[in-house]
Amino acid sequence: MHTRRHTWLYLLALPAMALSTTLAANPGQGAGPGAGAGPDVDKGRGGPPILNLPPAGLIGEIRQQYYDGSSDDLLTAGLGQSGLAGGAPAFADPANPTAAELRRLAIYNNYRALVPVAPGGGYGEFFGPAVGSSTPDGRISGHEWLTLMSSGEQNRHTVMVQVPDSFDSRRPCMVTAPSSGSRGVYGAIGTGGEWGLKRGCAVVYTDKGTGMGVHNLDNGTVTGIDGTLVEAGSDDAVFTAPISATDLDTFTADDPNRIAFKHAHSRANPESEWGQNVLDSIRFGFYVVNELYGQQDAQGRRIPTIRPGNTLVIASGVSNGGGAAVLALEQDTERLIDGLAASEPNVNPTVRRDFTIRQGAGPVISEHSRSLLDYQTALAVYQGCANAAPSVSDALFNLVTPGREAIAANACARLESLGLVTGEDTAERAESALLALIETFGLQPEQALIQPVTWWANVSTGIAVTYANAYGRFGVEDKLCGVTFAASDAGGGVIPLPEVAERAIFSTGNGIPPTGGVNLIDGNAAQGVPTEISQALSPTTGNPDYSLDAFLCLRALVDSDNEYAARVADGIDEIRASGDLQRRPAIFVTPRADQILPINHTSRPYVGLNRLVEGKQTGLRYYEVLNAQHLDILNNLPGLDAQYIPLHHYYFQALDKLYDHLRGGRPLAPSQVVRTEPRGPGAPPLTLANLPAISSSPGEGDVILFENNQLRIPE
Known part of the structure; x- marks a missing residue:
């Protein structure tokens, strides 16, 4: 691993020979889409040339590595297509993994978290490293540059650029790959990373200031940029919790063995800078490709x-990464994208x-555009009860853990006592909870059958805790609603996070x-000691009910009027999207059964907002895919593989269509519903x-039409 110190690069450049580059070096410049969309940044004509300087905000060192595609590579970390589908790579010494081993396992896990790899599900045929690749296992050789950037003490984010050897400096292209969810910098390796690298484009990644920054508050270790552990406060630290030494001593004495996470506890509301983080990654990308392929002057x-004016730049991303890409385009005043x-x-x-939304002959929806925290806290409160509804009794993996039926009944009884659901028994109360999620909170009926397995994976509860902390800029010591993060034992008690x-x-x-290995801990559990939420007893009733008291507290941050709720509301205001894509070509691909980002609050109202802002001249197209849900990885599970197709296939198709539009001028297809066909019983291979x-x-x-201020979605 090579490193490059760059403080000196901020010094003013001395006069040098006149720039000799002409349009002949980049024959496509100014000749069509992607070849003249950005400003001419060569301001040196008639004077000294502008030297290639890194963007402002870099921290520490730039780490450089070349992978030759044999034992290691950019896309698969040397595992190849078959290796990514196989067992997880192991560390030679689990107590002391190397940076290379951590990178390999990170690529393996992050790829598989976004891309279904089970046989018959499309992997190796419709997508996968070797599909459309010149190598049989899909390994890609090239350069990888990694560093940290920051716009503030706690706003540091990891950026990375991968430049494949197939990159053509005469016809350059660049693709963004901000991480989905709150994943680390390799979080989009299997999505924007795979598509861009196989196209010969430079791929620019960022963890968006949320990814895998972990601080063990007891021993003072934090995650470093390469995944190894470093001391809190280190220049290489992805995150150090912003807590004073005095407060830290008090906190660890009262609440030992706790872990702080960057997204939740940075006090920075990272989402408010997601768009700028993506733009930062693009700027770093231009620096890197010019260091590798830019012309040299007489002094070397x-x-x-290679500039925005002669480079095709596609902003792309999945889930949170997709939202970050949208915000980047809205905020792109330099016409980088x-x-x-x-x-x-x-x-x-x-x-x-x-404006309103209507699907088929269904009800007109005017209460759209709820915030993520609004609908995720609603899920955290209602879904534990809704799982017991007879109408979802056939939902796969519903109530599979022993004792969950009783806990669901307790949750339903508690909600009924609060007047949040109605019914004489658990079945009626559960149906009432499910109806509230659909009719009151605007979730799609299609998501009801996939939501139980997502609940089983603790998705909505984890999101509710993390985003409430982030939006309100709360610190780990605030113990918002009594919930903290720690490892736990079989009985739910807090234990030190094992070193391995x-x-x-x-x-x-x-x-x-x-x-x-880190769980959600309810500090107010009736056991009298902090307890993991699924095993915690309610301080109100003494019964296990999925820690409803904690999640009712988090829900109150959305619909109450107090100081904490005001802080959260301010944070949500900071992350709202404007709907202005500057009339540039854009595509959204969204599953109708999205159980994590309900489409009546995300893609659909964004399309309507965009039409109000940009009118008929908008460049946005919206493709709503049937029989698809948010987490393609769930398609690996028996039963779910028969019901859902991989949305990933349509994401790649959208990228193909956008590329062809920008490079070749092909019109983008109209907004539409895409009617897929599930694999059905036995899940025969996809065709x-x-x-x-x-x-x-x-x-x-x-x-899909927007007429008379209504977004109309076919049934």
């Missing part, structure tokens, strides 16, 4: 001949009540507990019959 210094392709983007549109788990967490964690293409001329019954 690099001149930035030519177009956008986002899959199931986490966008919180600015609330406008002058802590040393591996960069590679095994996703940034939002429960993850990597093209299951995955109809996004149509360039969809039928009248499939076209």
Whole structure:
């Protein structure tokens, strides 16, 4: 691993020879989409050339590595397509994993978290490293540069640039790959990373200031940029909790063995800077490609001949990464970005009540655009009870853990006592809870059958805790609503995080507990000691009920009027999207059964908002995919593989269509519903019959329209 100190690069450059680069070096400049969309940044004509300097905000060192594609590579860390589908790579010494081993396992886990790899599900045929690759195992050689950037003490985020050897400096392209969820910097390796690298594009990554920054408050160790553990406060630290020494001593004495996570506890509301983080990664990307391929002057210094004006730049991302890409395009005042392709983007549109949404002949929806914290706290409160509804009794993996039926009944009884649901028994109360999620909170009926397995994975509870802390800029010592993060034993009691788990967490964690051996701990449990939430007894009733008291507290931060709720509201205001994509070409691909980012609060209202802001000249297209849900990884599970197709396939199709539009001028297909066909009983292998293409001329019954201030979605 080579490193480059760059403080000296901020010094003013001395006069040098005149710039000799001409349009002949980049024949496509100014000749069409992606070749003249950005400003001419060569301000040195008639004077000294502008030298290639890194963007402002870099921290510490730039780490450089070249991978030759044999034992290691950019896309698969040497595992190849078959290795990614196989067993997890092991550490030679689990108590002391190397940076290379951590990187390999991080790529393995992050790839598989986004891409279904089970046989018959499309891996190796419709997508995967070797599909469309020149190598049989899909390994890609090239350069990887890694560093930290910051716009403030706690706003540091990891950025990385991968430049494949197939990169063509005469026809350059660049793709963004901000991490989905709160994952580390390799979080988009299997999504924007795979697509861009196989196209020969430089891929620019960022963890968006949320990913895998973990601080063990007792021993003072934190995650370093390469995944190894470093001391808190180190220049290489991804995150150090902002807590004074006095407060830290008090906190660890009262609440030992706790873990702080960057997304939740940085006091920075990282989402408010997601767009700028993506733009930072693009700026770093231009620096890197020019260091590798820019023209040299007589003194051997690099001149930035690869510029926004002659480079095709696609902003892309999945889920949170998609939302970050959307915000980046909205905030792109430098015209760095030519177009956008986002899959199931986490966008919180600015609330406008002058348009509505309607699916088929269903009800008109005017109460759209709820914030993520609004609907996730609703899920955290209601879904534990709703799982007991007879109408979802056939939902796979519902109430599979022993004792869950009784806990669901307790949750339903508690909600009924508060007047939040109605019914004489658990079944009626559970149906009432499910109805509240659909009718009051605007969730799709299609998500009801996939939501129980997501609940089983503690998704909504983890999101509710993390985002409430982030939006209100609360610190770990605030113990918001009594919930903290720690490892726990079989009885739910807090224990120290095992060293081998802590040393591996960069590679095994996703940034939002429960993850990597760290769980959600209810500090107000009736046991009298902090207890993991699924085993905690209610301080109100003495019964286990999924820690409803804690989540009712978090829910109150959305619909109450107090100091804490005001702080949260201010944080949510900071992350609202404007709907202004500057009329650049853009594509959203979203599953109708999205159980994590309900489409009546994310993609659909964003499309409506965009039409109000940009009118008929908008460049945004919206493709809503049936029989797909948010987490393609769940398609690996028996039963779910028969019901859902991989949305990942349509994300790649959207990128293909956008690329062809920007490079070749092909029109983008109209907004439409894509009617896929599930695999059915026994889940036979996917074929093209299951995955109809996004149509360039969809039928009248499939076209999505915005008319009379209403977004109209076919049934």
